[in-house]
Amino acid sequence: MTDMTVSLPPQARWWQSRVVRRFTGNWLALLGLAMITLLTLACIFGPSLLPYDSLYVDLRARFAPPLSGQHYLGTDPLGRDIAARLLMAGRISLMVGFFAMLLATLLGTVVGVIAGYSGGWVNSVLMRTVDGFLSFPTIFLLLALAVALQPTPVMITIIIALTGWMEVARIVEAEVRSLKEREFVMAGRMLGLGRAHIMFREILPNAMGPIIVAATLTVARAILLEAYVSFLGFGIQPPLPSWGNMLNGAQQYLGTAPWLAIIPGVAITIAVTSFNFIGDGLRDALDVRKDTL
């Protein structure tokens, strides 16, 4: 008989370096990583380097176009500096996106692991619930919840997570269902490991690839959704800026001050594109099957 002690295979290191090599070979993924790093750094350090505060109202300087004086990106209808607002908004939007992803991934992973490992009626109940949530157009559910609950940044994050965990659950469920028949899981059962230990300590680490990819794409989705609800006026509430609510009301000034609409949209698109590029690069690098978008 061979030795039964469980140890990490020595290939782990080699596998890791292959992933890194493949990821860094994908210049779009690197571009995404560079763009999001720059954007995050700008949002963290930028506001203190700019001459104006994001909440400072100056009615004499209303509707200044970009590159006028110290207002590098112009001013809004209240004369507030758009560059300062854009970076402060970025803090909110990126944080909402990041924490919504954490929550959604956590919820989706737990549901997916339990459903996939348990099978039977537990699987049916959980996965039909996933189908049920997926039957609603996200924005309808999101808006109804945003009106029902107080639209603070924390609540918006929770609501976005509540409408965005289903894809992760589906991916994890399928992955766990195929993994649970493998030898190492049977070995774990024979060793008398508990169910929770097998589910989360033995199976879950092997399903990390698809989860990481799904999580990256979930950040992109969450940033977009925050922009949607805030644009419609039911998300992050002023005076707190977010990329979405900076666009709320921009439509009526489209003829006279188009930069109000153009600038925040470019920021959203850059952030979301970056996460989509990174997610796509990770999918190729981690060898995750491409049937989920």
Added chain:
Amino acid sequence: MAAFLLRRLLQSIVLLVIVSIIGFTVLNLIPGGPLAQYALDPGMTEADRLRIAAQMGLDRPLYVQYLEWASRMVQGDWGTSYRDGNPVTTVIARHVPATLLLMGSSTVIAVAVGTWIGIRGATHRNSASDYVATVGAMIALSIPTFWFGLIGIYVFSLRLGWLPSGNMYTIGDGSVLNVLHHLIMPSVVLALVHIAIWSRFMRSATLDAISQEFVKTARAKGVPERRVVMKHVVGNALLPMISLAGVQVPSLLTGALVTETVFSWPGMGRLFLDSLSYSDYPVVMGLLMFSAILTIVANFIADVAVALVDPRIRLA
């Protein structure tokens, strides 16, 4: 086929029940629940509210309320709008055609353009145009639909003056041409994301089909390459696309809501937002349920259509 239909129908009904439970939960999350409208009415005392709640049966256990609510929904009684006192079903029915027109024209654009890009990408794999299409699709998926709409209005309405900036028709002119003129920009804006989705799926479905044995056989027989692609490859690649059309309904509805808002298009999405602003919860609930039902029905139709075309599915 009968067994397949029955099984699929049963699944849809189970899904409807689950969806209704989620919907009912959301309704009860609203502060004040179904009586939220009166929560801040100074003409009402707390005692009045409690009495009305008792009269309307809102003091009973939640599951009893749910069963009653669900049975009324099944009988077609979806409540009345707070705003104008009309039945919710009537209010929704008035707004459905505009949304269906928008979704329909968008889908036609998305399928036509997306399928073409997808097939071209697969047959000219790794060419420059394939690469541009792939990267373009990822960027298209990242652009907020409403922002794309705003840019469209800025360029085509305000700068160039080619297309109207909103509404479904010019007041006093309800001709088909006028409606079509108003339809162009919203449907293209709504289509963008779906062109990206369709082209990516079509590309991978075409690649799957190209590697099949029957394609090799057809080529070996000496069938011209163009005919191989058009008949053998595309025919098989389009099969999974039928299911995709069903799956896309919720995302189309999400896009329709923001597109309708930007272009003042008088559809369900616009109605949903207006009803939220007026706290017209019966209509909000009605639309939430209606959109989910629309999704479930669309998926059912898509699955049946696939089964009709592909015997492998219904016999499995």
